[in-house]
Amino acid sequence: MNKDVKINWGNLGFNYIKTDYRYISVWKDGQWDEGRLTEDNMLNISEASTALHYGQQCFEGLKAYRRKDGKIQLFRVDRNAHRMNESTAKLLMPEVPVDKFIDACMQVVKANEHYVPPYGTGATLYLRPFIIGVGDNIGVKPAPEYIFSVFAVPVGPYFKDGLTPCNFMIADYDRAAPYGTGGQKVGGNYAASLHPHRIAVDRGFADCIYLDPSTHKKIEEVGAANFFGITKNNEFITPKSPSILPSITKYSLMDIARDYLKMPVYERDVYIDNIDEFKEAGACGTAAVITPIGGIEYKDKLHVFHSETEVGPVTKELYRILCGIQFGDIEGPEGWTYLV
Numbered sequence: 001m002n003k004d005v006k007i008n009w010g011n012l013g014f015n016y017i018k019t020d021y022r023y024i025s026v027w028k029d030g031q032w033d034e035g036r037l038t039e040d041n042m043l044n045i046s047e048a049s050t051a052l053h054y055g056q057q058c059f060e061g062l063k064a065y066r067r068k069d070g071k072i073q074l075f076r077v078d079r080n081a082h083r084m085n086e087s088t089a090k091l092l093m094p095e096v097p098v099d100k101f102i103d104a105c106m107q108v109v110k111a112n113e114h115y116v117p118p119y120g121t122g123a124t125l126y127l128r129p130f131i132i133g134v135g136d137n138i139g140v141k142p143a144p145e146y147i148f149s150v151f152a153v154p155v156g157p158y159f160k161d162g163l164t165p166c167n168f169m170i171a172d173y174d175r176a177a178p179y180g181t182g183g184q185k186v187g188g189n190y191a192a193s194l195h196p197h198r199i200a201v202d203r204g205f206a207d208c209i210y211l212d213p214s215t216h217k218k219i220e221e222v223g224a225a226n227f228f229g230i231t232k233n234n235e236f237i238t239p240k241s242p243s244i245l246p247s248i249t250k251y252s253l254m255d256i257a258r259d260y261l262k263m264p265v266y267e268r269d270v271y272i273d274n275i276d277e278f279k280e281a282g283a284c285g286t287a288a289v290i291t292p293i294g295g296i297e298y299k300d301k302l303h304v305f306h307s308e309t310e311v312g313p314v315t316k317e318l319y320r321i322l323c324g325i326q327f328g329d330i331e332g333p334e335g336w337t338y339l340v
């Protein structure tokens with residue numbers, strides 16, 4: 001690690017910090033090159049790159065966790081590799097072989113090992129793999145060349161004081177179209193979310209909740225996270241729709257709810273008008289892990305679930321087991337963790 005860098009592990013947020021190495025590989029003439037680590041965090045690309053003009057790019061997000069025994073592990077990195085290839089397929093970009101993706105993540109973690117926060121701080125090393133269309137091009141068509149890169153940033157736990165519920169408002173806008181790219185992790189979805197996010201924050205909410213873009217009756221996403229609810233009958237429910245990003249955290253929680261907590265689990269429509277079917281609700285994703293939803297504002301009324309200040313017992317238990325698996329304290333299902 002650069003000797004000048006002194007990190008206060010207990011005080012990390014979700015901000016860019018330049019770490020020592022990142023991985024970079026170039027696709028040209030129909031193939032990926034070998035790929036390499038570099039200390040240079042600047043990209044030198046054509047002004048006519050499709051990523052800059054036509055949004056031909058996609059990305060992923062996952063974390064490396066320091067275990068109690070000092071070893072480091074990744075969580076379900078294979079799922080990120082597959083999801084990235086669903087994004088590349090949709091935007092006519094070249095696929096990154098799953099082994100290449102995993103190897104790139106491993107190399108970046110090893111090369112920046114000293115940036116993986118100590119066990120017990122709740123902090124992690126966030127990995128950001130991405131692919132951008134580059135090269136000289138002016139028409140709306142796929143790029144002639146691509147860059148695949150992975151960089152790493154140490155990030156703090158989302159909640160410094162434990163699981164604190166947040167309030168959300170229903171957005172007046174859509175983040176994606178019914179048959180568009182909502183199910184893929186592509187930059188355009190996030191550009192479309194900036195304005196509704198700003199409105200929600202200005203009104204004192206943590207973020208907004210998007211309804212389905214066809215009928216505006218069903219809950220889809222909570223900002224950049226998936227929604228789940230616990231019914232009064234103790235079922236785990238999460239919405240199903242092609243315009244929702246398939247959250248790896250969400251699918252992991254479904255397995256945890258079913259196999260560890262023995263709850264019935266359903267992926268199905270969640271109607272905003274029927275929101276009082278839930279006694280607890282949460283948002284889940286790699287960055288947020290689980291954010292308990294205190295209340296949702298819809299048509300000028302705030303619907304409160306368990307409490308605006310206290311996390312509900314099922315959400316708390318889901319969080320304990322998920323984090324336990326991610327940090328290596330609880331044995332997870334086979335194949336969920338990858339030792340670096």
Ligand SMILES: Cc1ncc(COP(=O)(O)O)c(C=O)c1O
Nearest residue numbers: 224225226245247248249285286
């Ligand atoms: C729009 C959106 N939904 C959901 C998620 C959660 O997905 P994951 O659990 O794979 O991080 C993310 C974050 O990646 C996201 O950007």
